[in-house]
Amino acid sequence: MFExxxxxxxxFMGKRSITFVISGILAFLGLIAVLQIARGAANLGIDFAxxxxxxxxxxQAMKIDEARRALENNxxxxxxxxxxxxxxxxxxRVKASTTIEEKVAERVMAVFSKEFPANKFVVDSSMxxxxxxxxxxxEDAMIAVLISFVGIVxxxxxRFELRFGVAAALATFHDVLAVLGVFYLLDKExxxxxxxxxxxxxxxxxxxxxxxxxxxxxxxxxxxxxDEETIINQAINQVLSRTIVTSLTVVIxxxxxxxxxxxxxxxxxxxxxxxxxxxxxxxxxxxxxLLLLWPGSAGGLMKRR
Numbered sequence: 001m002f003e004x005x006x007x008x009x010x011x012f013m014g015k016r017s018i019t020f021v022i023s024g025i026l027a028f029l030g031l032i033a034v035l036q037i038a039r040g041a042a043n044l045g046i047d048f049a050x051x052x053x054x055x056x057x058x059x060q061a062m063k064i065d066e067a068r069r070a071l072e073n074n075x076x077x078x079x080x081x082x083x084x085x086x087x088x089x090x091x092x093r094v095k096a097s098t099t100i101e102e103k104v105a106e107r108v109m110a111v112f113s114k115e116f117p118a119n120k121f122v123v124d125s126s127m128x129x130x131x132x133x134x135x136x137x138x139e140d141a142m143i144a145v146l147i148s149f150v151g152i153v154x155x156x157x158x159r160f161e162l163r164f165g166v167a168a169a170l171a172t173f174h175d176v177l178a179v180l181g182v183f184y185l186l187d188k189e190x191x192x193x194x195x196x197x198x199x200x201x202x203x204x205x206x207x208x209x210x211x212x213x214x215x216x217x218x219x220x221x222x223x224x225x226x227d228e229e230t231i232i233n234q235a236i237n238q239v240l241s242r243t244i245v246t247s248l249t250v251v252i253x254x255x256x257x258x259x260x261x262x263x264x265x266x267x268x269x270x271x272x273x274x275x276x277x278x279x280x281x282x283x284x285x286x287x288x289x290l291l292l293l294w295p296g297s298a299g300g301l302m303k304r305r
Contacts, residue, residue: 030177
């Protein structure tokens with residue numbers, strides 16, 4: 001219904017050698033990030049590294065900037081804060097690496113009692129996550145990601161062919177690795193919320209890839225005398241406007257969240273934003289070219305139905 005590019009005739013497959021090198025670098029960086037996460041050497045949140053989470057309910061509204069300043073002045077500058085303005089609640093999360101001999105929960109309460117004596121509070125909840133639980137959460141997160149990839153292969157294999165499923169799974173795996181690699185380079189904190197974003201972007205990437213694959217399958221059936229590389233190029237050009245419009249729609253929503261959203265949503269939104277960009281890229285430059293590499297007839301071309 002809405003084309004921003006009109007008819008295009010771009011030779012996407014002719015650029016696959018260059019894009020494969022770029023994708024290889026991104027995937028390699030992501031694998032390094034995975035290795036560092038497994039070793040505990042990355043910037044892990046308390047979900048994975050262990051730590052303390054304390055939720056306080058105040059009599060009066062607590063400004064998050066003032067709370068953060070108070071914690072910084074008392075040696076807890078690395079604490080993460082999440083505000084619940086409707087109930088005057090504040091969630092404080094402190095990594096295990098910043099703990100001292102006294103219990104962190106008690107130290108946090110002491111800070112607010114000292115800095116804001118007129119604003120009384122009660123402890124809604126207090127939780128400590130040990131390294132063993134953090135390690136278990138790491139393993140569970142990795143299993144969740146792997147299960148999602150197996151599901152992608154099975155879904156696409158049933159809807160199309162096995163080769164389509166493998167290509168889609170590899171492209172999605174590339175997107176997840178790329179975002180993890182960028183987060184590792186930027187020293188962003190890896191939390192369960194970020195893992196949630198990775199699984200969300202996997203679904204987005206798959207949806208975008210399926211649209212391209214669907215057009216490729218249609219063209220393979222109707223243009224039997226043309227070579228597969230030409231058919232794939234034509235299919236991508238035919239859905240290019242749709243792909244760009246869809247991605248821009250999501251990006252327009254995510255940019256305000258990244259720039260002006262609450263701190264707790266910043267990394268989640270940033271992961272989604274990067275994932276949308278990488279997902280759009282991989283649908284064109286990773287998933288589609290991989291179809292040409294599948295072992296089969298001359299040049300590893302696809303069988304036509």
